[in-house]
Amino acid sequence: MRMLLYCFVFFFLLIHSQLSISSSSSSPDHAPQCHPHESSALLQLKTSFKFISPYDDETPVTAVWHKKTNCCTWDRITCDNVTGHVIGLDLFGCSLQGTISSNSTLFKLHHLQVLYLSYNDFRGSLILPEFGKFKNMTSLDLCNSNFSGHVPLEISHLSKLVELRLGGYLGYKVMIGENTFKALSQNLSNLTSFHLVGIDLSSLSPVISFKNFSSLIYIDLDNCKLSRKLLESIFELSNLTVLYLEDNEAPNVSLPTSNRSSALNRLTLRNNTFSIDLPLLLKDIPKSLSSLQLSFSNLVGPLPDNIQFYDSSNHLVHSAPNFTVLILSNNLLNGTIPTWIYALPYLEYLDLSDNQFTGEIIRDFETTSFGETVFLGITPRSTFQSQNLRHLDLSSNKFSGTLELEKLLISKRLAYLDLSSNNISVTFGNTKNYSLDNLEELHLSSCNITEFPHILKSSKILSTLDLSHNQIQGSVPKWLWEVGKNSLDTLDLSHNFLTYIEPLP
Template sequence: MGCVKVVFFILYTFLCQLAFASSSPHLCPKDQALALLQFKHMFTINPNASDYCYDITGQKIQSYPTTLFWNKSTDCCSWDGVHCDETTGQVIELNLSCSQLQGKFHSNSSLFQLFNLKRLDLSYNNFSGSLISPKLNLTQLRELRLNFVNISSTLPLNFSSYLTTLGLLYTNLRGELPERVFHLSDLESLDLSNNPQLTVRFPTTKWNSSASLMQLYLYGVNFTGRIPESFSHLTSLHELDMSHSNLSGPIPKPLWNLTNIESLFLDDNHLEGPISQFSRFGKLRYLSLRNNNLDGRLEFLSSNNRLELLDFSSNYLTGPIPTNVSGLQNLQRIYLSSNYLNGTIPSWIFFLPSLRELDLNNNTFSGKIQEFKSKTLSIVTLKQNKLEGPIPKSLLNQQFLRALLLSQNNISGHISSAICNLKTLVILDLKSNNLEGTIPQCLGEMSTVWILDLSNNGLSGTINPIFTIENRFNIIKLNDNKLQGKVPSSLINCEKLEFLDLSNNELNDAFPKWLGDLPHLQILNLRSNKLYGPIRTENLFAQIRIIDLSSNGFSGDLPVNLFQNFQAMKTNGENSGTPKYVADIYSYYYKNSLKVTTKGLDQELPRVLTTQIIIDLSRNRFEGCIPNIIGDLVGLRTLNLSHNVLEGHIPESLQHLSVLESLDLSSNKIGGEISQQLLSLTSLEVLNLSHNHLVGCIPKGNQFNTFENNSYQGNDGLRGLPPSRDFGRDDRVPQKTIPVELDHEEEDSPMISWQAVLMGYSCGLVIGLSVIYIMWSTQYPTWFSRMDLKLEHRISTRMKRHKKRYKCALTCRYST
């Protein structure tokens, strides 16, 4: 019995040790821990290295320094991002996505010593400058993701034959994709998107991966040839993205056989033809074909009960949206903008319970906007239609609404203060409607709004909002209303403000010089108000690019200090590379247009380039001289100082404005000559110096040979126009036949002969003597004496003027 107990005890102890051993994980092999540490030391941690991190659903995620706490004192299987086999302890998975790694990735990296790796993800790190040629002799590898890793080379041929997932999004691949990739028998997901230098040629025969491939992402890849019939064998394909791939013609027939497709993206191609055949895709959840040439009506909608996303923006769809649609209870996002749709918006859209985003802009929908059933609205844009009636109350009680754009309709009524309940609103665009009443005071307290556009309505009263310190306003447009009173001083709290337009109102205030303390203000438009007084400011306005104070009552000297502080105008950004725009956030939904006067025309800029630098101080009461400091603003493209009371000369410093395209100094009292130095303004397209007191010869050459006569009219002392442009004179008429009867015609002729002058003087003398005789005979000597002096002065002045201009005309005519 005792022996049995001993045996039982030994057996129990052995089983306990076996159980303990099986439950304890194997430690990470030292060679693999060393390989991981060597890989870690190749890179530095930089939070900016993973700026663009997204999860599998496309949502932005927060990056994290995964390797920061790796050290040899702990088991590598416990390190962040490392996963080991529970039995052997071998490293089988390494996920360093969004790990803030920065540095060069070498082809002999110690990473390739981890022979048992099955899943490797190095996406969303900064390995720029690396010429990676991955040694994928990792024969056990099942999943490889290198999204946003700069490979900058051709794709290697030696992939693991066990690959199920291959993600190479934004890797700068070059050359032609090896056909072998399509024949990986276990391949389920292939993403080669955004590799424009990668050429893809599909196999013409059935692929080995046809039965297994479920996800194929080829956005922005260079295709050769047509989509072959082999595509029709992809019976397991659930997701296909071939957007921006230069596809043309009708939708390829092989695609119509993919009846199991759930997600189809063919955006930004040249596809054409009717959309009726989409009814065969009964399992579709996401359908996007925006920016093509497709036509027809949306009749197929009634047969797609699973649809969550519908995007046919920028096509040629016509007619009304069908009203007899039912069963689309899962539809969350509808994009049908820029088509030819008309009629009323059907009720079923407003009754969708889970609707999140609705974009119907740039159509001809009419009628009222109904109340929405959905409580999950995020984006509603119905702009550029013919919709009418008030803003629905249901839109003002949305918990997640980020963008509300109803501009360019016939929306009427008041703006309810309930709009301030939208605690997540970023864009509020109600411009060009029939709104009236006052602006709700609470709008200035909305801490999430970036863009506020209430322009071109019938709003009245003062600018009520009190802008709080916490605000994030980037664009404020209240122009073209009936607003009165002062510019609210609380605008100084809008520290992020770049674009302020209060033009075409009835504001009555001195110049709000404190706006110059806004550190990011680039566009200030106060034109056509009742603003008054001198402009005296020491404030910076350092970033200002467009300032329009025209058509007000400003007076005093031109503000020299103001010009000195225009730092952004002192740089010529002509060769800065890719065009940049002012306050261009959320440009997909909102275009920050601006009305300006340039090159003699009123025009609307749909977007404002940072190089579009304009000063417009016209139609005020400014006095004094044009300051030389303007010549330092070398980025200026438009300068308009017309219709003021300016005197002095045109400063020669203007010759430094090498990109100046429009110069208007008309209707002032500017005198002196036009400097020959201004011939250096080779970018000048429009010049207006009319109605001043300019004298001398008009410069010849370069742009000055292109200006019409109306650029100089109203300057009695100017001479030197070519005959073909000489104040509208037809150069086919000989000069000797040009009449000299009228005073204006005399003054406008640079080649009047001395004979004609003497004849005129003689005639005047005869008439004068006749007048003397008559006056003496009628006994009015005092009156005659005064007239005699005036007549003598006029004749003398006329003779001197003709003599001077004759000499100037000869000089201008024959000088080289």
């Protein structure tokens, strides 16, 4: 899942950067002149918060905010190049702690267009009606900052909003009333990105719908306890491309299997209690869908074998969806892997871990993570023939037989390899012609290894090496200490039969 985490962080930062006005400070020579009352408001805002960071050497981003300098040159501040008014304040993840009251000088920055306050600690501060006074606001982010209480009706007055982020997974509860939700849907006609993470929507009446949010492209409704009616209205949004529905407790709700947006590109349903008819879901998936995540979704039984794919007009098509990511991990799926999975032409990341599949893997993947999937038989060499393979995780399976490590090293780009906890015996043949210039992590725990892999001699940037729980005997060779000399931070040689380790360099 590590590669997915990297992908998620990259995707979030990409969205954040696209929707925000650049928050980097302007050079003093070219910056507009800040208005004195806005500079004063920012300095008073700075003193209303404490800087709480787990890192001793971290300094607050507001450290360069000084009275005698131009606030348009300060970090996280953006000014209009013509008027000099402060139009952007980005305090995302700044480790600030304190409360925001109705007399906060934040609300004196009347020209704000972009305001990011997420990932701070505002100690249960209410989402105040004053937030609705920023008439030119296009992006408002109050997510995961310990705000509390009801979302005020005044937020619906921000008719220019393109991005709205509320709620979060932290300790305080944010709620939204029916009248406020209706007003948001009627007035925010420009909204393209909507986050209501952790806000309980189960009590909204059946007449409440997402249909009026017709411009929405990106929705995050993790942990919102969605009703069937709300789900149906979400899937009908014609412009929707990204939909996150993780961690929803809705045991009596079925996932809609029709009328889905033909533009949908990414669908994440991780850790839900929805009732999901997987064959119907797969049959009606739009051609545009490239990422589907259904881990921890209580899926049971074999995957359907003879899936026929349909287009948005319900016409039978012969090509599969353009999946690059397919995640079905941590379910109760069993049987063999159906052939249609191997027919997905663009698949880069496949995670079938923690199921009960049997059989063999029969094709190559750019990125492969099978985790604890149950596979039987000798690992087929064809799995590793991709010249572009960068991340391969086959750990905690039931592979058997003998595997020569160099057979996995066709790709010179390989950065991550994990074969731990299988029934295989990994050996090292003639590795003179192999180079591991890009290898960063190697996990070979419980692989019945009897010697140190000489192939590591060519590895220069290795950060993690795990050779634990093997059959290696004798002393640690001196050349091992040259492996990843300036990069290695994790080394595990435990549970072997070593007799001597010289003093570590």
